[in-house]
Every structure is written in structure tokens, then in C-alpha cells.
Amino acid sequence: MKIFKDKHILQKEILKTKGTSFVPTMGGLHKGHISLIKQSKKSKFKTLVSIFVNPKQFNKKSDFRSYPRNTKKDIKLLKKLKIDYLYIPTFKDIYGFRPKNKVFLDKSSKKLCGKFRKGHFKGVLDVVNRFIEIIKPKYIYLGKKDYQQLYLIKKHIEKQKIKSKVIECKTIRENNGIACSSRNFNLNKNQMKIASNIYNYLSNLKKKIKKNYNLFKIDKIKKDLISLGANKIDYLENYNIKSFKKIKKPNQKFNLFFAYYIKKTRLIDNI
Numbered sequence: 001m002k003i004f005k006d007k008h009i010l011q012k013e014i015l016k017t018k019g020t021s022f023v024p025t026m027g028g029l030h031k032g033h034i035s036l037i038k039q040s041k042k043s044k045f046k047t048l049v050s051i052f053v054n055p056k057q058f059n060k061k062s063d064f065r066s067y068p069r070n071t072k073k074d075i076k077l078l079k080k081l082k083i084d085y086l087y088i089p090t091f092k093d094i095y096g097f098r099p100k101n102k103v104f105l106d107k108s109s110k111k112l113c114g115k116f117r118k119g120h121f122k123g124v125l126d127v128v129n130r131f132i133e134i135i136k137p138k139y140i141y142l143g144k145k146d147y148q149q150l151y152l153i154k155k156h157i158e159k160q161k162i163k164s165k166v167i168e169c170k171t172i173r174e175n176n177g178i179a180c181s182s183r184n185f186n187l188n189k190n191q192m193k194i195a196s197n198i199y200n201y202l203s204n205l206k207k208k209i210k211k212n213y214n215l216f217k218i219d220k221i222k223k224d225l226i227s228l229g230a231n232k233i234d235y236l237e238n239y240n241i242k243s244f245k246k247i248k249k250p251n252q253k254f255n256l257f258f259a260y261y262i263k264k265t266r267l268i269d270n271i
């Protein structure tokens with residue numbers, strides 16, 4: 001595994017290859033990332049992982065500061081996984097140039113997380129657009145847990161006619177049901193239990209509302225989540241994942257999207 005901190009040196013190396021399969025991360029690697037990397041390694045291209053905690057996608061400084069970081073442990077894991085390249089850029093390496101493509105922010109960026117985290121998706125797309133310009137990957141691997149992010153990155157790539165292909169990867173879960181996330185590192189044992197109880201409650205609810213949509217009573221569900229230990233609920237909405245629109249008729253196929261807090265930790269998922 002070769003480690004790069006400078007985009008020019010990285011680009012020189014990539015030029016020698018047939019192309020790269022890219023797994024962008026903010027570190028705090030977990031089973032979800034490992035699954036993305038394993039899929040990337042099955043492609044015929046070299047696997048490139050990036051670790052960059054992008055300050056521009058955090059709407060609160062405190063959230064940026066408390067985001068889990070463990071680069072030493074991450075490097076060890078990536079070596080074990082035998083990836084080809086690791087890119088750990090500085091802020092200047094990413095933001096010190098003017099990208100050719102403008103960021104395209106689809107209007108659906110205003111929904112769900114976009115409503116509650118002002119500027120978040122603009123920051124995500126800005127950094128992803130820069131990574132794409134530096135790396136020009138053949139494939140980009142993204143998880144469905146962050147479905148809105150995945151959808152918006154695909155829209156940007158489509159609109160700007162970028163040649164990279166997004167590979168959508170299924171959500172990986174802990175044994176207790178909760179979606180793997182770097183933010184889980186900030187939960188203690190008791191808080192993990194709360195997250196797991198909330199996941200079980202909502203996945204049972206989803207089964208029930210598929211049969212009888214009248215059971216989808218937002219206020220009652222929110223109350224139940226609070227009594228299970230959630231401290232604040234940002235949203236709880238049923239979306240068709242193809243159109244990425246809120247469902248109008250209960251007989252449509254949907255995923256239940258939710259975001260909530262346990263103390264200061266914000267968790268999102270869709271089931």
C-alpha cells in the first residue's frame with residue numbers, strides 16, 4: 001500500500017495504471033467501509049481509499065471537532081486489506097485549486113438531512129467534485145446508508161457528464177441491527193442499546209405500515225422514540241428511493257428514512 005499526501009505525486013502514480021476504483025472516506029473505518037473496499041478490490045482497477053475529514057460538510061464546528069478520528073488504526077486496517085493506494089490530503093491539497101466542473105446541487109438536497117444540516121450537501125459535493133477531478137476514478141463506491149448523499153452525487157455526475165460510475169453498496173449492519181457508522185464510535189454501551197432498540201422498533205413499524213399505512217402516525221411514533229431514549233428527532237419520512245420523493249400513495253414501494261439524536265450524536269438510516 002502506497003500512501004500519498006500530495007495530489008501531484010498521486011496523479012503521477014495513477015497515470016501508470018489502467019484506472020482506479022475509489023472509496024472516499026472520512027476515516028473512522030468500520031465494517032461498512034471494509035465491505036466497500038472488498039467490492040472495489042473485485043474490480044479490475046487499482047483500489048484507492050481516501051481519508052479526509054472534510055470541514056466544509058459540517059454545519060457545526062463542535063460536530064467537526066468531535067467526529068471520530070483514528071488514522072493510525074485506519075492505516076493498519078487498510079494495509080491488512082491490501083489496498084493499492086491511500087490518499088490522506090491536507091486541506092490545501094483539496095481546496096487550493098479551482099475545479100473545472102461546477103458543483104450541481106439537485107433540488108432534492110433541500111429535503112431530509114438538507115433541511116436540518118444547512119450547507120452539508122454543498123460541502124459533500126464540493127469535496128467529491130474535487131476528488132473526482134484529482135483522481136478521475138473509473139468507479140466510486142458509496143453506501144446506501146447515506147442514501148441522500150449517494151443520490152445527489154449521482155445527480156452531479158450525471159449533470160456534469162463525468163465519466164466515473166457510482167457503485168451503490170448495501171448498508172452493513174451490526175449484529176444488533178444498527179447501521180455501521182463512524183459516529184457509532186461516539187456511543188457508549190447504553191447508547192448502543194438505545195440505537196438498537198430504536199432500529200428494532202422502526203423496522204417492525206415498517207413491516208406493519210406496509211400492511212396498514214394508517215399506522216404511520218408521526219406524532220405517536222416520535223413520542224415512542226423519545227421514550228426509547230432518543231433525545232431529538234430531525235425527521236421520519238417515507239420516500240420512494242427511485243424518484244427520491246415522499247410517497248403519496250401508501251401502496252408505493254418505499255424506504256423509511258430517519259435521523260435522530262442520542263445525546264449529541266446524530267444518527268441516520270433508512271430501512
Ligand code: PAF
Nearest residue numbers: 024025026054124127146
Ligand atoms: O460519506 C462520507 O464519508 C463523506 O461524506 C464523503 C463521501 C467521504 C465526502 O466527504
